[in-house]
Structures are given as structure tokens and as C-alpha cells.
Amino acid sequence: MALELLVDDHPLLSLAAFVATFPAPLEQCPSPPELLAALAEDPGVDARAAVELGWSEGPPDDTLRKAVRDLLRQGGFRPSGRSKPASEFLLKAARGHTLGSINLAVDLCNVASLHAGVPISVVDLERVAAPLRVGVVEAGEYVFNASGQVIKIDGLLCLQDGAGPCANPVKDSQRSKTHAGTRRTLCVVWGATALGARVQAAADWYAALHARCGASVEKAVCSTPNG
Known part of the structure; x- marks a missing residue:
């Protein structure tokens, strides 16, 4: 049975999601050289590795950046500074040559987000519990890294499970992140309607990219809470 996501109505959100199953725990699935090459690129300067992997929509630009920030602002969140979209963090890291490999699941996420210019979340499905829902959080916070740093998520679009918010277009929670033993992930592309076909692309x-690296993929079913 396909995984179901309940998605609250949102005037600017264009969401895509799927479940990926890896052939072995992530500690046994190294990222291939061609993926690492795309991870090391600045898409605004040279995207040869990404193009060789099949990306054909071109690099992110200021229009795309504005559309993503407008998406996050819709609920009252302020996407700037340390709270800017994850895709902007990746671009800054790539330009500073500090974007390194973490594991195959995260590397796939970062390559796609970096070159497409849209935030992407990836969570370990064994670390979240149904029901899963996407919507704006009125107020809240969660720990987003191993050192215990906290992000305030007031007014931010979030993926939420039975225990509360666990991922968003800025920083995913520590409790739902992938690890060495991860086998199944939920991948969420946080697109904006203003970006049109680029989101689905x-x-x-x-x-x-998952299939190229040996993982199987199944599209998640997105439905409205009352539909």
C-alpha cells in the first residue's frame, strides 16, 4: 500500500513526495563518483556532472529564490539569515567548497536540491509514525542537529507525524534524520506553484537518481484532510 500524506490547503505549495527503499543499509551503499561530482559543483558556474546525470532545467536563479521564499513567508515565517531555505544553504556551501558527502540518501537529496533550487526533506521512515501530514505550524520548535541546536518553526510549512513536526524546507529534525542503518526514506520536494513544471521535473x-543508485521508488499519495 502506498504511503499517504495529508496535505493542508495552501495557495502557494506544489508538493511532490515519494518513498525510497535502498538495497542495503546506508552504511553499505556508498555514493557513486558521478553523484559526488554533482555535489561538488556550483550550478551557477558549471553543472556538467548534473547534466550528465540527467538534469536539464538549468540552474536556480533569483526568480526561483523569490518564489521559494514567498512560499515560506505565506504562513508568517521569515526565511532569512539562519532560517533561509535549505536550498540556499546548499548553494552557499557549494560555492564555498564546503558541501561534502554525508550518506547516499542525503547526498541524493542535496544534489537534487542544489541543482533544482528547491528545498527537499529526507526522513527515515522507521523514525516517524503515522499519520503524516503537511501544513503550516502555528508555533513550535525542534532540535535539528546532533549538538542540540533548535529551530523555531512558527508559521512554517512542516511535515508532521504522530509525535509532531519532523521536517521542513529549512532544517529537518534530528529525530527523523537518516543514519547508517536507514533502509527506507520519505523524500519531500517543497515546490512553489510559481515554479510551474520545474517542481515535477x-x-x-x-x-x-535514486533508481540509478539502486534504490526502488514508490510515489506517495497526497490527499487533503477532508478529501
Whole structure:
């Protein structure tokens, strides 16, 4: 049975999601050289490795950046400084040559987000519990890294499970992150309606990258809470 996501109505959100199953725990699935090459690129300067992996929509630009920030602002969140979209963090890291490999699941996420210019969340499905829902959080916070740093998520679009918010377009929670033993992940592409077909193109490419690396992919079913 396909995984179901309940998605609250949102005027600017264009969401895509799928479940990926890896052939072995992530500690046994190294990232291939061609993926690492795309991870090391600045898409605004040279995207040869990404193009060789099938990306054909071009690099992110200021129009795309504004559309993503407008998406996050809709609920009252302020996407700037340390709270800017994850895709902007990746671009800054790539330009500073500080974007390194973490594990195959995260590397796939980061390559797709970096070159498509849209935030992407990846969570370990064994670390979240149904029901899963996407919507704006009125107020809250969670720990987002191993050192215990906290992000305030007031007014931010979030993926929420039975225990509360666990991922968003800025920083995913520590409790739901992948690890060495991860086998199944939920991948969420946080697209904006203003980006049109680019959102689905990014999701399709992201899924194709998984298949290229030996993972199977199944599209998640997105439905409205009352529908």
C-alpha cells in the first residue's frame, strides 16, 4: 500500500513526495563518483556532472529564490539569515567548497536540491509514525542537529507525524534524520506553484537518481484532510 500524506490547503505549495527503499543499509551503499561530482559543483558556474546525470532545467536563479521564499513567508515565517531555505544553504556551501558527502540518501537529496533550487526533506521512515501530514505550524520548535541546536518553526510549512513536526524546507529534525542503518526514506520536494513544471521535473530527476543508485521508488499519495 502506498504511503499517504495529508496535505493542508495552501495557495502557494506544489508538493511532490515519494518513498525510497535502498538495497542495503546506508552504511553499505556508498555514493557513486558521478553523484559526488554533482555535489561538488556550483550550478551557477558549471553543472556538467548534473547534466550528465540527467538534469536539464538549468540552474536556480533569483526568480526561483523569490518564489521559494514567498512560499515560506505565506504562513508568517521569515526565511532569512539562519532560517533561509535549505536550498540556499546548499548553494552557499557549494560555492564555498564546503558541501561534502554525508550518506547516499542525503547526498541524493542535496544534489537534487542544489541543482533544482528547491528545498527537499529526507526522513527515515522507521523514525516517524503515522499519520503524516503537511501544513503550516502555528508555533513550535525542534532540535535539528546532533549538538542540540533548535529551530523555531512558527508559521512554517512542516511535515508532521504522530509525535509532531519532523521536517521542513529549512532544517529537518534530528529525530527523523537518516543514519547508517536507514533502509527506507520519505523524500519531500517543497515546490512553489510559481515554479510551474520545474517542481515535477525536480521530483522526477530526484527519483531517477535514486533508481540509478539502486534504490526502488514508490510515489506517495497526497490527499487533503477532508478529501
